Amino acid sequence: MLQRALIFSSSNPICSQLPTTAPPDNTVFPKRNGGWIIPFSSYQLPAFRLRNYRPSDSAANRPNMASQDEQDPRISNISSAIRVIPDFPKPGIIFQDITTLLLDTKAFRDTIDLFVERYRGKDISVVAGIEARGFIFGPPIALAIGAKFVPMRKPNKLPGEVLSEEYSLEYGKDTMEMHVDAVKAGERALIIDDLVATGGTLSAAIRLLERVGVHVVECACVIELPELKGREWLGEKPLFVLVSST
């Protein structure tokens, strides 16, 4: 808790620039333009070439708003559609709310399209989605690329025989489960979640799939919180995100 408070209070531009006045009456959700919520940098990796990208590369290597023309034009609408909610679930945490993205039919479709364009034709037979927001993005991608969808769930939800993997939370542990007969050795898989923070959840999903001999090709998320260093935690496993939130 203390470590995260340091990250978000001292240098986080979002915290220091949160507006002190109410939004205009016709604003239902805060937008990411102008003085309401600052725009954040976002980037898109070219297909599979930057497999070993490390966030320890200087921030200058990451495209900022000035070089936005290098990124796909759909990205800025996607990032604008994500609502930021301070102090949820507890003080000091800035929550990235994708439910507003799901209300923007074009931005939601563009989100799925960006993943589908990247993974179609890459011989991926499994899309594994992490409960619960991974269940929202994973199935449309799986259907579009001809893959199976495999839910990675909290304990005691899956009815059949499961494999379990424990992973660490900020305080304590949790367990992730997968049906043993959902996947076969040698299959190529993607793992999908809405957001990657520390990478602990994605790492548990990778371990579960690799335990049965599946090759995890890439992890894919809508949002990355790079200051939490999830990319480093994933090590050699590639991570693809649409939007990076600093």
Added chain:
Amino acid sequence: MFAAENGLKGDPRLQAISDAIRVVPHFPKPGIMFQDITTLLLDHKAFKDTVDIFVDRYRDMDISVVAGVEARGFMFGPSIALAIGAKFVPLRKPRKLPGEVIAETYDLEYGSDRLEMHVGAVQPGERVIVIDDLVATGGTLSAAIRLLERVGAQVVECACVIGLREVKGQRRLNGKPLYILVEPREIDGCY
């Protein structure tokens, strides 16, 4: 109403969807024959057909919102929403949604639970369908209908892949039409 009684009689897709659902006896407790849709999600053609049947039904009904019940409603709802050009609104367990919510309590066999929706996600007058994988007593779907009606939305229909015996013969839930693809199987010989 079941799809087979409503224009899809004899549709081979329905049999394949039914066959793709695994029955797990005595889960979560003795006596319950659990209808496991995760095996349907592994069958790309059957999963796609499931979504297509709902999309074909709702595409021209001027639906602007697909509301999906956590968590298995999330596996079907977004694909339908994307195909018909509607918003997707998750209806969630307590304390998951980060913004301002409205909540509706419903009864369980023992005790009660609560369903929440973000304020502002659905506008008055919007036409909504509610999606879940399975309807048993209808308690969860009824709570979903109440939530949506409280914000002035019009619930056009509730749609589920599987409908249990208790709802057979009932064409409506809370006065809302119910559309179901398949019945549960009692004995599972396939898995």
